[in-house]
Amino acid sequence: MKKFVEILPDKASLIDRSLEIVLTKLKSTIAAKDRCAIALAGGSTPKPLYEALASQSLPWEKIHIFWGDERYVSATHSDSNQLMARQAWLEKVNFPAENIHPMPTAANNPEADAKKYEAELRDFFQTESEVPVFDLILLGMGDDGHTASLFPHTEVLNVSDRSIGVGNKDGQPRLTFTIPLINHANCVLFMVAGENKRSALQQVFADEADARNYPSRSIQPQGELWWLLDKSAGAVLEK
Numbered sequence: 001m002k003k004f005v006e007i008l009p010d011k012a013s014l015i016d017r018s019l020e021i022v023l024t025k026l027k028s029t030i031a032a033k034d035r036c037a038i039a040l041a042g043g044s045t046p047k048p049l050y051e052a053l054a055s056q057s058l059p060w061e062k063i064h065i066f067w068g069d070e071r072y073v074s075a076t077h078s079d080s081n082q083l084m085a086r087q088a089w090l091e092k093v094n095f096p097a098e099n100i101h102p103m104p105t106a107a108n109n110p111e112a113d114a115k116k117y118e119a120e121l122r123d124f125f126q127t128e129s130e131v132p133v134f135d136l137i138l139l140g141m142g143d144d145g146h147t148a149s150l151f152p153h154t155e156v157l158n159v160s161d162r163s164i165g166v167g168n169k170d171g172q173p174r175l176t177f178t179i180p181l182i183n184h185a186n187c188v189l190f191m192v193a194g195e196n197k198r199s200a201l202q203q204v205f206a207d208e209a210d211a212r213n214y215p216s217r218s219i220q221p222q223g224e225l226w227w228l229l230d231k232s233a234g235a236v237l238e239k
């Protein structure tokens with residue numbers, strides 16, 4: 001694993017830098033493999049990045065969009081990560097519909113939908129036993145140190161034999177990439193902004209801390225790990 005940590009002056013410059021890195025990764029991957037598989041983060045931080053990507057000129061037909069986690073709500077629900085990305089980016093450019101792979105949430109059975117998405121990954125990556133290798137996974141981090149829907153002290157943190165699990169936030173189910181799937185990625189990019197993330201970041205970056213308390217500590221991909229922090233979140237690491 002190669003780790004990069006950058007502290008940007010403010011959120012706007014964090015988004016600009018994340019755009020630079022994402023564009024570089026998309027273009028280099030497409031040049032090498034003629035396609036790129038990227039998993040999107042939910043939450044609010046990445047929305048301006050998705051809006052910026054909507055004004056880029058890219059070979060959208062060579063880019064496949066997945067989600068690293070999803071609230072277990074309909075695709076039209078205001079909490080849907082899929083809806084946010086579609087409105088900010090995907091609907092504004094000419095993405096082939098078959099290139100967009102949302103997490104299913106319609107079975108009224110999170111475990112069944114997790115298995116369905118796992119099967120979709122196996123089909124896309126043409127792998128039965130190997131863990132799929134994403135070219136790029138975008139992640140945020142909550143003020144409790146969670147990432148994707150890998151929340152502290154939840155069962156999904158223990159999943160080692162599946163790529164998609166069922167997370168749990170305050171009793172609400174969520175579909176999520178598991179730690180093994182994220183850690184097989186060629187590149188993982190965290191975008192973390194805001195003073196409220198400061199204390200969790202300290203624990204995530206500490207020499208010693210319990211990863212069950214701060215699940216983002218468990219993200220150690222085999223490829224590149226990027227942490228893009230704004231000053232209000234990351235200043236604490238500069239000391």
Ligand code: 6PG
Pocket residue numbers: 041042043044045046069070071081139140141142143146147148149
């Ligand atoms: C989600 C996200 C989640 C998010 C963090 C940070 O579905 O909410 O995947 O992991 O990235 O909670 O959220 P903010 O970017 O809104 O702070």
